[in-house]
Amino acid sequence: xxxxxxxxxxxxxxxxxxxxxxxxxxxxxxxxxxxxxxxxxxxxxxxxxxxxxxxxxxxxxxxxxxxxxxxxxxxxxxxxxxxxxxxxxxxxxxxxxxxxxxxxxxxxxxxxxxxxxxxxxxxxxxxxxxxxxxxxxxxxxxxxxxxxxxxxxxxxxxxxxxxxxxxxxxxxxxxxxxxxxxxxxxxxxxxxxxxxxxxxxxxxxxxxxxxxxxxxxxxxxxxxxxxxxxxxxxxxxxxxxxxxxxxxxxxxxxxxxxxxxxxxxxxxxxxxxxxxxxxxxxxxxxxxxxxxxxxxxxxxxxxxxxxxxxxxxxxxxxxxxxxxxx
Ligand code: COA
Numbered sequence: 001x002x003x004x005x006x007x008x009x010x011x012x013x014x015x016x017x018x019x020x021x022x023x024x025x026x027x028x029x030x031x032x033x034x035x036x037x038x039x040x041x042x043x044x045x046x047x048x049x050x051x052x053x054x055x056x057x058x059x060x061x062x063x064x065x066x067x068x069x070x071x072x073x074x075x076x077x078x079x080x081x082x083x084x085x086x087x088x089x090x091x092x093x094x095x096x097x098x099x100x101x102x103x104x105x106x107x108x109x110x111x112x113x114x115x116x117x118x119x120x121x122x123x124x125x126x127x128x129x130x131x132x133x134x135x136x137x138x139x140x141x142x143x144x145x146x147x148x149x150x151x152x153x154x155x156x157x158x159x160x161x162x163x164x165x166x167x168x169x170x171x172x173x174x175x176x177x178x179x180x181x182x183x184x185x186x187x188x189x190x191x192x193x194x195x196x197x198x199x200x201x202x203x204x205x206x207x208x209x210x211x212x213x214x215x216x217x218x219x220x221x222x223x224x225x226x227x228x229x230x231x232x233x234x235x236x237x238x239x240x241x242x243x244x245x246x247x248x249x250x251x252x253x254x255x256x257x258x259x260x261x262x263x264x265x266x267x268x269x270x271x272x273x274x275x276x277x278x279x280x281x282x283x284x285x286x287x288x289x290x291x292x293x294x295x296x297x298x299x300x301x302x303x304x305x306x307x308x309x310x311x312x313x314x315x316x317x318x319x320x321x322x323x324x325x326x
Pocket of ligand 1: 032112
């Protein structure tokens, strides 16, 4: 059984926050942000917009492309670290919005690797016969857990969602492999300390010490990210007996231009074979790869038979890869 991507979709907030506007919020500059990260602007959810808003819209667009009705979806997996609520799963809310009444739905917390972890699980559901049509979504409203007083982190992140429909098929383009990895030894280098059972939102200390916001050791994260993304990419290539020269397009998690460049360089891939859009969206965590895949597809960048290498890295640490024969 092959697992095919039959539809892609994405949804982003209309509101744009530029580097120039950030200069008025914290002690930073467009020049610093551009040279250190490659980011020029990011999308920010406005009042009344939630993770489920963008997740459902991305999912609706992916289903429309696939020609699949909501009732045909057997499973919804939603990668997110910014759910609408601690519970129920935002995937349940998305199931309701879409009318995907026959789908089992759950959230998956794997930070920026959430979408590829979700693809890996979906592939196994389909191959085992437990599901036929699966909606995998990565969606975030990170702007609600970003500390807008912390210049080390607030310049990096943005909001949005991307989705794919996966279906079983006897032929056609297919997912050749998925690999997921975890290194829990470094969980505290990138995390949100507050609002869980250790530092409850009900404890005034959680608010006073700004524990509800993302904390990150940027330098350390950077080094781990480059090494991990290379390992995930090489595992995908080795498994399929492919060389970097066989890859038509690398679609990496959009965290930082320098991480992407270093990963591509280690793999020997030129920039013409690397998809980037982080200059427009920043780091949208689990949403970044499906947004990129959808944009590449709708821009006509992808040709049948292309070998796509998707690679992610995120808090946990989690990292993952997928090799797709488009
Ligand atoms: N504007 C201006 N100066 C800033 C700044 C900002 N937005 N953020 C940090 N600085 C300052 C620091 O305070 C520091 O100043 P100091 O030397 O006076 O202390 C200086 O810039 C250098 O900081 P440093 O952290 O060494 O910079 P860097 O080159 O490592 O770049 C990151 C910082 C965050 C861009 C980089 O470490 C990074 O991208 N890390 C990975 C982050 C990431 O992608 N996380 C998600 C993974 S999924």
